[in-house]
Every structure is written in C-alpha cells, then in structure tokens.
Amino acid sequence: MPTTKIERLGVRISDDVVRVRQLTRTFAVEVGLGLVDQTKVVTAASELARNTLDYGGGGDVTVELVEQGGRRGVRLTFEDKGPGIADIEQALKDGFTSGKGMGLGLGGAKRLCNEFSIISEPGLGTKVTIARWK
Amino acid sequence: MDRIPILKFGNALLVTIQVDMHDRLATALEEDLTSRIVSNNARGVLIDISALEVVDSFIGRMLDNIAAVSRILDADTVVVGMRPAVAITLVELGLSLTGVKTALNVERGMAMIHDRLARSEADDADDED
Numbered sequence: 052m053p054t055t056k057i058e059r060l061g062v063r064i065s066d067d068v069v070r071v072r073q074l075t076r077t078f079a080v081e082v083g084l085g086l087v088d089q090t091k092v093v094t095a096a097s098e099l100a101r102n103t104l105d106y107g108g109g110g111d112v113t114v115e116l117v118e119q120g121g122r123r124g125v126r127l128t129f130e131d132k133g134p135g136i137a138d139i140e141q142a143l144k145d146g147f148t149s150g151k152g153m154g155l156g157l158g159g160a161k162r163l164c165n166e167f168s169i170i171s172e173p174g175l176g177t178k179v180t181i182a183r184w185k
Numbered sequence: 186m187d188r189i190p191i192l193k194f195g196n197a198l199l200v201t202i203q204v205d206m207h208d209r210l211a212t213a214l215e216e217d218l219t220s221r222i223v224s225n226n227a228r229g230v231l232i233d234i235s236a237l238e239v240v241d242s243f244i245g246r247m248l249d250n251i252a253a254v255s256r257i258l259d260a261d262t263v264v265v266g267m268r269p270a271v272a273i274t275l276v277e278l279g280l281s282l283t284g285v286k287t288a289l290n291v292e293r294g295m296a297m298i299h300d301r302l303a304r305s306e307a308d309d310a311d312d313e314d
Contacts, residue, residue: 065207072205072239090239090270094278097241101208145279156242159278 054126056081056116062100062129063109071100071112078114078125083185092125092183095160099129099179102156107131107177117182124165124184132176139169189214191221197229197298198222199291203236211247218251222258229298230255233291235266245280252285261301262286265294 056078060070075096079089096112103110110131117126136142143158157179161167166182187210192199198221200214218230230251234240240248252262265288275282288294 065209069205069207076238087270087273090268090274091277093239094241094274097239097243098278101241101243159242159280162277162279163274 052117052119054115054117058114060112060114061109062103062112062131065104068097068100068104071114072097074112074114075125075127078116079183081116082123082125082183084125084183088183088185091163092127092181095163095181095183096127098156098160099127099181102179103129103131103133103177107133110176122184124182126166126180126182129179130176135173135175135177136169136171137173139171143169188217191217193225193227194231194295196225196227196302197231197295198225198227199231199233201233201236205237205239206244208243211244215247215251215254219254219258222255222260227260228302229295230260230262231291231294231298232262232264233266233294234264234271235268235290237271238268240267240271240275242278242280245275245278245282249282249284256284261298263288263294263297265289265291 058074060074061067062071072093075093076089079092100112108131110129113128115126117124143161145158160181164181165184169179171177189200189202189210198218221227222230232248248264255262263286267287286297288297
C-alpha cells in the first residue's frame, strides 16, 4: 500500500490530542472524505490519542495518506511503550475501562473506521492502526 | 490557563464553546459551571456546541456530567446546535447522551428552559392554594 504523504506527532500532553484531531482533519479533507466520514475518523483519532496519553503514558502518532487499487484513504498508527493490554478482546468491549474513561474509546474507534488492528504486549506497549477509505 | 466564558442570561447561564477543547479545558468548564449555577442561582444552563466539529467520548461525558450535576442543583441543561455529522458519529461511538436535553438552536433551547420554569412556578402557585 503506497504512502503518498506522512506526518508524525508526539502525544505527551492533552493539547497534543487536539493537534492529532487537527492533523487527522487536514488529511481526511485531502483524501476527499465527506463531512460525516471526516468527523468519524477525527473522533476515532481523538479517542485513540487519548488512550495513548492516559493509558500508554504518551507515545507517537503517524498519519499517512495511502492509496490502494485507485482508492485513497487516511491511515493512523498510535504507538506507545506503556503497560500494554493483557486482554484485548475485553478491552474492545463497550464499558470496559481500567481508568477514568467511559470505556468507549477502543471499541468506539473500531466502529468509526473501515480498518482496525491492535497489537499489544503486556509490559512492552501497544500499537493501534486504523484506516478510513474514500 | 484558558477558560470558556460563561454568560448570565436572565436566570440562565449561556456557554458557547468556540474552541477545540483539550481535556483540561473541558474539565475546568464542568467545574466552573457547577459553581456558577450555585452562585448565580441559575435555573437553566444552555450549552451551544454549534462550533464544535468533534464531540468525542470525553466531551460527551462532560456534557452528561454537567446535565446530571445541574439536575441535582435544580437547574435544567439544554445542549443546542449539535452538527448532524457529530450526532451521527456520537451514536456510532456508542454515546447517545440519554441524560442530556437537546434543542436545535439557542432560541428553542431557551424556550425549553423557560417552559420548565413557568411550569414549576405554576406548580408552586397551585401548592399555595
């Protein structure tokens, strides 16, 4: 899957979550997503960036403009070196939370995107990748 | 630190959120509104989110909390001006804001608050009879 544009952002403080939203919006507009799809992917990015900050202890986000078979999309990768998630299936369930949230972040982000994958190892960190296609 | 301004409008409080809020700003607004309801003796809170392009679970929870706390303090909260794309996204996210009253615009939201006030005053008058 060729990447035509890429940008990276650190997520260390809560202002960075706002920056992730703004950068995702810029990419989503460039891909040509409609307003509803833009809103969905930006909201998913916000949830995941907050997870990176609150549960992963901070990390990095990579935003990419990707192309595949004539389709364009925006892909985001959230990486942290936090405590990791022991039971991913449980973490994806609505209402599950280990912290102060509502437990909608991970499952909600998955519903708002076309592609979702998560790799996590306890003690090593978590990597979540999402994509939304036009 | 930045703060979202809270305006007094008769016996209601009016908040227009015009910036993309980071989480601490949202939490500060929740606290500020709670103390202003009490200090201003407010009976209604109107929150205009028409400028918000995104409402994620954190901001959704803030709106829910403000509605719940204001209810306990005998004030009504009405959220107005939600964009259609935001509404669609919120429902898909799993957040249907069941505890929050909504109206399409500020005018209708204010009318809801006044209706409720008029009803409760009429009830009080009945009690005195």
